[in-house]
Amino acid sequence: LPGARYVAVIGASQPSARDEETAEEVGRRLAQAGAYVVCGGRGGVMAAVCRGAQAAGGTTIGLLPGTGRDDANQWVTIAVPTGMGELRNGLVVRAGDAVIAVGGAYGTLSEIALALQAGKPVLGLNTWDIDGVQRQPDPAAAVARALELIGRDRT
Amino acid sequence: LPGARYVAVIGASQPSARDEETAEEVGRRLAQAGAYVVCGGRGGVMAAVCRGAQAAGGTTIGLLPGTGRDDANQWVTIAVPTGMGELRNGLVVRAGDAVIAVGGAYGTLSEIALALQAGKPVLGLNTWDIDGVQRQPDPAAAVARALELIGRDRT
């Protein structure tokens, strides 16, 4: 919808308990603010952010690596199978107006790099220490900053 | 969401008035049945099907060719920029459990062919006469048949 805000949330499929809690709170806060959550649609941080968003009545979009929807986590509202494998990382970044990274391994690093290359804001919570990533103290700050930066881009 | 049904609706960006009406009714009926509409997100048949779905309270997903959301029609609920140009035709097909084709030019033909190659049901309304396309008399029949075939695939 015109005016809708899309925030890509990225992170590991096998996160620490702490990163999982963080992701869940990020999802909840994005949903409360009325923003869409975009993610890779699978487990770990992806499942946690979707769970948090759905609990708060939000909408989550999962761009899946395979050609079927079976591997989507159960909190994905809209499951889009791409059949592009890990190339779908780039689609997740393209679909977000801003990116929040929570922890993460090499897949997350590739998404951070693609987002920075595209000039999109990247907010970091306990993630890769790459020049250009804006480190945030907590989920509340990360969500507020992401939405502020998206708003600024539009004015 | 588990159990959600996704129907890709494809057709020309510059359709006849009749194809546009057809697409709008297809969108309305899909929304009334609670199915998601997947499409290329732009004008013509894509705009008409989204308009019809949204008027009936439905959700529409537009997979866009460019890297921005600006070229989405205003009735797209979830706009996903792919930056893949016409290769996104293949993503539209992948994201649908069944395909309804309304009129259409070469882009539509490529989607019909990809859907048939993938073994997905293709319901046709005034579209390319390709072996494998199941011609339908009207939007009501096309929507009913699409949902029936999706249901059958799942049992």
Place this chain on the structure above:
Amino acid sequence: LPGARYVAVIGASQPSARDEETAEEVGRRLAQAGAYVVCGGRGGVMAAVCRGAQAAGGTTIGLLPGTGRDDANQWVTIAVPTGMGELRNGLVVRAGDAVIAVGGAYGTLSEIALALQAGKPVLGLNTWDIDGVQRQPDPAAAVARALELIGRDRT
């Protein structure tokens, strides 16, 4: 190399004996003319055109659906795994300045449609009868016409 000509040759993975012979001659003639052969890199028409081209000292480029090179036929000079499954059909079309279709099933039809949508010349040998496809009597005519049209595009 500047000035190089790329011809995409498309067709079924399980062709008739006649289509296979046709494809082999197309490959041979393209190689003799110094043009590159682009294809999907696998079996059937794809293997035949590569075999013909390689026998005449030509270069063949196979854009593969999987992430490995193992499924390339043995006459592919340059094997490019895409990991995009059947979406790589669109890459084959993009990589050709003109397209020669030999027989073929739904995958071939999707490539014909994408090529016509992109405004590329499509020369047909015993293939889908789609408006816009230029039917050719034999491989010699198809190759000559493809190279003529590429030359004309450049002037």
Place this chain on the structure above:
Amino acid sequence: LPGARYVAVIGASQPSARDEETAEEVGRRLAQAGAYVVCGGRGGVMAAVCRGAQAAGGTTIGLLPGTGRDDANQWVTIAVPTGMGELRNGLVVRAGDAVIAVGGAYGTLSEIALALQAGKPVLGLNTWDIDGVQRQPDPAAAVARALELIGRDRT
């Protein structure tokens, strides 16, 4: 061809003079060893590695972001337009059996991350200091190590 080795060489489009020299030597040495050079096909490190490889009689493959071949550097032997924009970074990585990174900005970082995620060896020359990248003292060492690791994977 069966047994062919493909090395992806990645780096900035606006490199330092030193990185450019490094890339040119990498290209020359890969060509001398009979390996194919895969790259993004454009300027900077991509042009330098192609220039070096071509001077030594090698073959270079450029996977381009746009839909045309015009933006390929003049030392690309095989130019493959993908029309996928920066998503083609992932295709460059997929097409290499090993990756040599020379300097580089965010695009290079995304390729390093995708390669490490895919379990491919990444040899670094004055590039991002990411865990998993094997730093090399000079082009000779990087090329020798890349080819050794590819050979080991095959045995």
